[in-house]
Amino acid sequence: MSRDPLISDLIARLLDGLPEDAVLTDPDVTASYSHDMASFCPAGEPAVVVLPRTTEQVQHVMRTATELRVPVVPQGARSGLSGAANASDGCIVLSLIRMDRVLEINAVDRYAVVEPGVINADLSRAVEEKGLCYPPDPSSWEMCTIGGNIGTASGGLCCVKYGVTAEYVLGLKVVLADGRLLTTGRRTAKGVAGYDLTRLFVGSEGSLGVVVEAVLALKPKPPRQLVLAAEFGSAAAAGDAVCRIMEGGHVPSLLELMDRTTLKAVNDLARMGLPEETEALLLAAFDTADPAADLAAVGALCEAAGATQVIPADTPAESELLLKARRLSLIALEAVKGATMIDDVCVPRSRLTEMLEGVERIAAKFQLTIGVCAHAGDGNTHPTVCFDAADPEESRRARESFDEIMALGLELGGTITGEHGVGILKKEWLAREAGPVAMELQRAVKDAFDPLGLLNPGKLF
Template sequence: MIMSRIEAPRDEVTGNLVDRLLSGLPAEAVLIDPDITASYANDMASFCEAGAPAVVVLPRTVEQVQHVMRTATELRVPVVPQGARTGLSGAANASDGCIVLSLVKMDRILEISPVDRIAVVEPGVINATLSRAVNEHGLYYPPDPSSWEMCTIGGNIGTASGGLCCVKYGVTAEYVLGLDVVLADGRLMSTGRRTAKGVAGYDLTRLFVGSEGSLGIVVRAILALKPQPPQQLVLAAEFGSARAACDAVCRIMEGGHVPSLLELMDRTTVKAVNDMAHMGLPETTEALLLAAFDTHDPAADLAAVGALCEAAGATQVVPAEDAAESELLLQARRLSLTALEAVKGTTMIDDVCVPRSRLGDMLEGIERVADKYSLTIGVCAHVGDGNTHPTVCFDATDPDESRRARESFDEIMALGLELGGTITGEHGVGVLKKEWLAREIGPVGVEMQRAVKAAFDPLGLLNPGKLF
């Protein structure tokens, strides 16, 4: 990680801020030790500036969050909302003199309703904790980012995160029915509904999903659930080129198949996972495609997809024999980003999403970029969605390699836009991609987004310096 750690000054202004916060918060919820507050300065992104927070606050109730925002508004102090800080765009990075509002202590599952098929949760609930809790009721919460054992629902909402199962079940935005949000001035607003349908007014719920904490503080979420599907089975197919693997993806989707998962790991990623976890994945392959089905006859679906993979040039197709073997393959995929970070010590993880029909062009373009800059760039991808994660591995202590890493990252984003894609499929804009957001949506788009921001946060106190 590359980060800036600047010790916050403890002046009269900071003292007044802390006193005002303590008037409505317990002492243990207000952290001012510079060593502790500095540890809250960054998320997991590289090349993203971060300042020194004046104070870190860990509220446990909605009323405490309201007190923080009223205090911030009165004293004109910026507020940076945070979850588990597993983000990859710098969206949770502190600004100098800000209040870091960490929501990890608001971690209660308030309700699970099998009849209404909803869960009501606070923002600090861990994704995997919610998933296991609803499983006990025969229900399923599909969004499953690779960091699901650590990331929070609030953070997932803030970045509109996805995951491995999105090809069939969709992303976080499709499961957020309603929100309670504390606005910049401390008012509490409810959006959305508990019902399966509802079109009352503008869809403010969707507006907050993906807003990266720049419009308000989510303090409660109503989430849609699905019936728990049958246990999925996974197939692994080896290919001699990334282009052939992408051809198989196109054949699978064109054929009307609905896999519960369709993932790709390139040769660099496979080797990194083997080096770290000794999983015995086939390193002779240029691309390993994982397909899964959670239907009532997954073996038949896997056989049909296996035939399509062979027609696209797969050198070997191996269906998992049981759930345990399937889980082992999925674990390998989930380890991909962690394993790539171990290659050189630091990574820049892109999340460019392109139309499925352009996946082959995207992966071949990434190979050219890696050669051009003499860098190791591994690719793991939610190929069923066209969502690629080119991961630039570099030595952060080497200035020249760091420069080349940043230039390659930007070139990959430019390639994604050229292919009709987007600069971010699920990680968000944050600090890292501000310039690229403007390129993607254009000046009129930026103007309208700033107008929305001004309507909700006229003083510009919420997560300043992010998005645009």
């Protein structure tokens, strides 16, 4: 079959500055790069997939795209959940997974310099050898990339104590839409020179530029954490415990919640023996000098809130087993029906119970299985709608329930996304949350960085 002359010209120009193995054109291969892990997000057919290894190669791709007016969709590991990495028809998919070097680890100034394709867990292990820690740890940390984490402003299990990705990005090197290289930020502990362009790129989902290098803040490696598991007979009791813990001034390294549906799903997948008779399981961890004392204090608060059982882990190995169960939650829920819509609504901690109870009502209304796991310590819930994608009626109800969950989050003073991003899935909801003035300004920012609209078109707006 003959190739479109425009696509042939595009590929020829790309090959002028890229090695042959970095330019993929087989439709069966390029199709595998067309989408991330989100449901209900349309994906187009890319004209070509490129896998550069250097900044100069990324610049060549962007200059070529600008000259030929071809859209570019930057990608990491495609583990995202909002369609932000989905291809558009005729685009260049710019996969950064081969730019995977840790360039520097500085133990004195406590930063690392990395390329965007570095896997989150690989970076964590590399800095741990130096007695340091990179705290942001999404549940997909064994597969997601630092570039993707930056693009979606990812969170993780330890956010309640250590914060999210945005708080660790000190500086960036970014290839702009026209191929120019922009350096932002610093390598110093402090710095307030000019507008904070670094933060502007964090969470921009590849719509303003292509991150090719990041300077990331590091922390000293904390002591091994110990975990406590508390069982509750209702979501209200678990929510009350969260409020008591935070109001009491405790600073757990994580505070995670799994509802009954999620516990059963994890047991079905991994046979972990989690308690399925409880309505909610709260996991609290401390990495302090005396974690046992902290766990005892938190355990008492859980009992005061109505916990039916409180079980502190005695060893780090037991703790890791509980954390493994939490990290398996989303994978396990996907196995329930074969497809999921994973919501990402963050509400004030004080309204967590209302969010959990509201999701229960929505599940009953639409006759669907909706499991909830949550970063309870910061109010970030992940109601996960399980459905059969081959059933049009069930798929319709899944989409409607998803929208009702987002509406509930806004009603409770929350936000439509705490860490997964907007992508395609939540464009309409971003406009509702932000309002017309904010949207006008955000579009103006986009126009300033990408006047031709070539970078990740159709996302966010």
